[in-house]
Amino acid sequence: MYHAPGQGRHFNPFSLDKTYYGPYDETTCIAWTDDSKCFAVGSKDSSTWVFGAERWTNLIYYSLGGHKDAIVGCFFEAGSLDVYTLSRDATLCVWECDTDPEGLLLPAVPVGGGRRQGPAVAGVGGAELQPKPDVVRGKVEPQNQNQRGGKVKYTRTGRHFFNKEGDFNELTAAAYHRGNHLLVTGFANGNFHLHDMPDVNLIHSLSISDQSIESISINSSGDWIAFGCAGLGQLLVWEWQSESYVMKQQGHFDNMVALSYSPDAQYIVTGGDDGKVKVWNTRSGLCTVTFTDHSSGVTAVTFNATGYVVVSASLDGTVRAFDLHRYRNFRTFTSPRLAQFSCLALDPSGEIVCAGSRDSFQVFVWSMQSGRLLDVLDGHEGPVSGLSFSPTQGLLASASWDKTVKLWDMQDSWKTKETLRLSADGLAVSFRPDGGELAVATLDGHITLWDHARAAQTGSIEGQHDLHGGRRELDKVTARHSAKSRAYSTLCYSADGGWVLAGGQSRYVCIYNVKEQILVKSFEISCNLSLDAMEEFLDRRKMTEFGSVALIDEGAGEEGVALPLPGVKKGDMSLRHFKPEIRVTCLRFSPTGRSWAATTTEGLLVFSLDGAVVFDPYDLDEEVTPVSVRQALRRGEFTVAIVMAFRLNEDKLTLEVLEGVPHTDIGVVCSTLPPLYVEKLLGFMAVTLETSRHLEFFLSWAEQLLSLHGHKLKARSVELLPAIQSLQRSIQRHYDTVSKLCEWNRYNMRYTLALAQQRGLKRQAETETGSDGDSDTPSASDDQLMEGSD
Structure with missing residues (x-):
């Protein structure tokens, strides 16, 4: 237990106060009382311990049994020391305490005052050192159990089972709202129950999916309940009183590998190893639509020039085009022989679709209008790893593992126009936004810049030293030496073409100045040590006389260390556990030039210039104030x-x-x-x-x-293109909002006018009928009323 930092500034604000020992296995949950005088700890050894935050004379620790499985949740009742405990076998125990929180007594303070932690220890030079933190050992001694005069005592007043007869369902998550006395429990089959406490009355029971519910949270008012499913990457917010969804979001439950910005930068499309294509709103961060037509991992995605069509390539041998108006797959492009597509490119007009193959070393060309295969471009001797269309010319660049970049003339004969020789295997290729330059990332960690018109190399950026950091757990070399085998696997130009953004097998994304060919800044995308290739140095605490603990095979059980198979990058799925390696799979700059996005092991990250205010004066003198x-x-x-x-x-x-x-x-x-x-x-x-x-x-x-x-402004259209696209995005967003409002207002006005006209006709008909007396024959006003009603 630590003292948390307060409002003031202190030299060491986060200080250890006490250490508690009690459970014999891993702790699974912690719950505090309302007044923070006590807290309860649940454990995998099926016991729950109640500890005092201070050394109360009548409560130091108390052990609660009664369960046969690991504790999932423990909760205090509002304003009391009564405890609810839930175990994994869906058992609820109700524990009643014979003492109120006000009945907890502090020990008598000896004359001279001071904390009860003991006298201060004299240090060097007569200075006083801080006393050591208290250690509370929860060891149940039999003689103390018989002599509990005046001590706090718990009694189990109820035991409830959520599992039906013959239907065993594992309880995985629980949450409790003290104000509404609402208990929410989640199960491994996706069901959740709502109970009213302390009578344990079932409010309702529903199912959100067929995957296990991993976490539950209730908002402060108790109206909304949030559920998290790790198996699907799903987040659900449920309003239990009206039994309706407030929000339902589902991310990629596998690695994201590709992304692309829409032309107005309002949306981002991503593709993952789970075969899903998702469209995200950049302002809200929420997914708007999900396409699940692919049967294997998606390797590349892109928008067309209008922003209403998304094209994706997959390892299932298909390239699919999706319509964002009707949300359907309206084109499916296939090859004569089954091929695994690893990269994708669309020409500026959106009429030609090209995809590179990983196994047949070919580039396939289709027509977007007809869906026909137009041509197959042969010439590479290795897997095609990258494709890029020139924004200004009918030129296609393809990078391959055969250490070449080929330029194809897509306007004339679809034949090889030029072949650029590389120093190592080509991994990624990108044209500058004005089409005047080509950047290629190679396996030796270099980024080479080419003038494709003259087929001449104009520059080279050595990026091996910038991919520093991140030795893997099983590496026998330091992080500095392991960086020599890393390379950039994705790159892109900024919107104005002055910068190159590169990422790969590292937790850093580097941005380079193209003109000076120097590193400007590196962005650290994560500091999560649960991912592999994060730590810089070998941890001496894990060193034994036989070497590193990570390299010692302790057996095939769950306690053993998982040694991956050679060549496995993303984790061996046959092992019981593994750590995913941190990496950047795709980078894209926003067309507006104000942000860029990256798909990483941590998910989709968006970096923006608009997040903070920076004082950057221009041409300043003393008179300008x-x-x-x-x-x-x-x-x-x-x-x-x-x-x-x-x-x-x-x-x-x-x-x-x-x-x-x-x-x-x-x-x-x-x-x-x-x-x-x-x-x-x-x-x-x-x-x-x-x-x-x-x-x-x-x-x-x-x-x-x-x-x-x-x-x-036409003369500087390339430099001003990001600003123009940003302006177009803002106007389009306002247009969408205002047009919906106007359509709603027009509908309301038409409805009001029609209703008023109908009532006027009805009133007129009643007046004429009253003046003529009762008549069986319909009058002209009756016909008008019928027409008005129609």
Whole structure:
């Protein structure tokens, strides 16, 4: 038990207070009382121990039995020391305490005061050292059990079994809400039960899946219950009073291996070894649709140019195209002979689909419109590991393990245009966004840059030293030497083409400057030591006289160390347990240039520039201050105020200046802005439109900027493409939101008008009928009423 850090600053805030011993096996759960005076600990040895947070005279420790299996959960009742314990064999025991929390007594403090931990120990030079933490040993002695005068005593008042007759179901998770007296239990077959305590009345019993429920949590009000299933990677939030889903999310239950951004950067599509293709919303982080048509692992995914079609390649020998309007698989591309597709590429128009084969060393070309196989490109002598289309030309680059990159002319004859020789096996290939350069990652840890027009190498980045860190548990060499055998397996250019992002068999993602060919920054994607290839040095605590514990085979039981088979990278599934190795499988930069994403052993990670405010002034001098900016704004010098605000580069000040410009003066201000600040204002508009409520106001700014300076911006279209795409994404998001609202309002208005018209016709008919008296023949007003009703 530790003292947790408080609000103040201390030199060593997280200090050990007491150490408790009691259970003879692993502890499985801990529960505190409301006033934090006591806590209960459940164990695999089927016992539950109640310990005092202080050394109470009438309660130091208490052992509770009564179960025949491991304890899954233990919970205190609100405002009392009564305990509920649940075991894995679905047994609930109710324990009643004869003492209230107010009845716990502290020992008498001796004269002179101080903590009861004993006197301070004198240190070197007369300084006082902190006393050692208390050790509470829960050893049940028979003579103490007979002499419990005045001590706390527990009595088992109830025992309940959740399993039906002949139907054994293992209990795997439990949670208890003290305010509502609600007990939730989850089972190995996916069922969960809700009981009202302490009468143990069943509220309802439902099933969420056929996989084991691993964890349960209840919100503070007790209305929502969250369930987690590790087997499916599923998260479910359930509202038990209305018996309805609040949220249901399911991730990849196997490794993610591929990802791609949509053209407007609003969505990310991922593919995994579980054969699923998932589309995620980048703003909410939630999965919007899942496609399960593939029967084997997905190796590559990509969006088409419109963003409404997702294409995926798989090891099952198919390439599938999915429609995001109707959420269906509308095209399936196959090869004459069964082939395992390892990479995928679409041409800029989205009409040609290319996939590289792992076993036949060929590149297959299909038509998106007809689904026909157009051609098979032969020439590689090893598995095809990467494909990339040039954004500006009809050129396809294919990297292979045969140490070559081949350039195919897709417009003329679909034949090899050029062959680039590499120093090692090619692992990944990527074109720069303007199509002027080609980057290739090779097995020796290098990234080579090529001018494909001249077939000449323009640069080389040595990345072996940047893949540092991460010796595996069974490695006999240090992390520094093991990095020599690592390489980058995925890379991509930034949106402006000035940077290269690379990742592979390491926990680091490196970003390089293309012009200088130097490392700018490395991102550590995880510090989770439960993954393999994370630790830097050999742990001396695991060293014995026979060598490392990890290399000593202690038998085939569960306590033995799992030695993987040679060549196994992701873990030997025939073993009882293994540690997955940390790695980066795919990297992609956002089309807006504001973020990038990576699929790793930890899942899908998204890094963004918009997460924090960074002060980065531009062309600053002494006259440019926030006071002078506001003074220029009050004088009506709007152009000067905008330029000075951009030179300070503070977003809040820039937003204040722009919102201070009258709506009628937007066109005049835009026409007088220098070209450099037009580009800055355009990028600022794209970011501001994401969150601003003044939609029409900022759309007027964007319209005036593009209409007045569009011909000047065309010359720098490649550099401004990320800002334009970011602006398009913001406008599209607002369009989707507002259009739904407008459609709903139009429907309501049409319904209201139709209802008013019908009531008017009915009232008119009643008036005419009342004046003419009772009549059996229908009148003209009756016909009008019938027409209005139709």
